[in-house]
Amino acid sequence: KTKTGVCLLQDGNQEPFKVRLHLAKDILMIQEQDVICVSGEPFYSGERTVTIRRQTIGGFGLSIKGGAEHNIPVVISKISKEQRAELSGLLFIGDAILQINGINVRKCRHEEVVQVLRNAGEEVTLTVSFLKRAPAFLKLPLNEDCACAPSDQSSGTSSPLCDSGLHLNYHPNNTDTLSCSSWPASPGLRWEKRWCDLRLIPLLHSRFSQYLPGSDLCRQNAFQVIAVDGVCSGIIQCLSAEDCIDWLQAIASNISNLTKHNV
Structure with missing residues (x-):
């Protein structure tokens, strides 16, 4: 059987x-x-770096959970379809955010990372690494097939166990096109979660x-x-x-x- x-x-x-x-x-x-590279001979990479631009409506197209208050880094908890994060081809649900524009955020609390992302400007460079053993209490979905519900978190304090999508979340009316700088620096590499x-x-x-x-x-x-x-x-x-x-x-x-x- x-x-x-x-x-x-x-x-x-x-x-x-x-x-x-x-x-x-x-x-x-x-x-x-x-997360492995599937271009040519498959291999694992501890860290990936991707630069994406904020869309006028929809932001970066991702949400985050976690933080130092739970002894884990902040992780990507949702990725919106056809938005910046997904179209980069380098970001996945479960990725831990290690750096934002060169700022080390490994030991930052959830709200601190939210503020760094909020103030990151129109373009942000993220260094990430897939958190293979994400604690179950984060309740991360196992795949990227989930839509981020529109939410307004532009004010107030975010919660490390709830998805924070301030200027990061999906908006269904967004019609922006992807700019060239949103694509990976190494376009020959293709990554998959397996x-x-x-x-x-x-x-x-x-x-x-x-x-x-x-x-x-x-x-x-x-x-x-x-x-x-x-x-x-x-x-x-x-x-x-x-x-x-x-x-x-x-x-x-x-x-x-x-x-x-x-x-």
């Missing part, structure tokens, strides 16, 4: 983050999202458990898979009790079938 779905992964002391599970007949794949293997758990002679270590208490809607060589999946947190049961039944079935064929 094969099965694919999105869950949360608790890996050590880190905040839970979204992963994709893919169950094949003999292996459980745990995948995380990353699911990449994080951990592979062979199922032959493996086992799974819902119990908390040293107790007879079960985790709620969560489990871990341990390979015969001791490699552990980490704590997989399902979105519902029904989803958890489905995953456990599918994994148990595949382990059982492998055992029968190897006796």
Whole structure:
């Protein structure tokens, strides 16, 4: 039996983050999202730099969440269709903003980054890096297929757990065309967000458990898979009790079938 779905992964002391599970007949794949260059030989890049111009209506076409108050950098949480951020080809939901016009904002609070972007002028150069293990509490969508609802946040204090789109958000009546300076400096490079293997758990002679270590208490809607060589999946947190049961039944079935064929 094969099965694919999105869950949360608790890996050590880190905040839970979204992963994709893919169950094949003999292996459980745990995948995380990353941004890679797909022009020629695929490769990963820690940082990307893009320069975009603010549109008269619609701004930069992106929204942000997070900040130093949550021990994470500010990240891009929404990207509007046919707007500056999307058309640059270099910005993705989940990108952490590291610098704005050369200003290091890695350790800035949410409102501080909002103010820097608001005062950045008509053109802004962003240095970004994809935050592969974005904490689940940010509730970032897994893809760019989301529209930013028009909002007016030109006054007041923004919230690090809500999308701040002041002069950054999408406006459906915008008719500006993309200027040449909005395109990447290296037009030959093309970037994509993809699911990449994080951990592979062979199922032959493996086992799974819902119990908390040293107790007879079960985790709620969560489990871990341990390979015969001791490699552990980490704590997989399902979105519902029904989803958890489905995953456990599918994994148990595949382990059982492998055992029968190897006796």
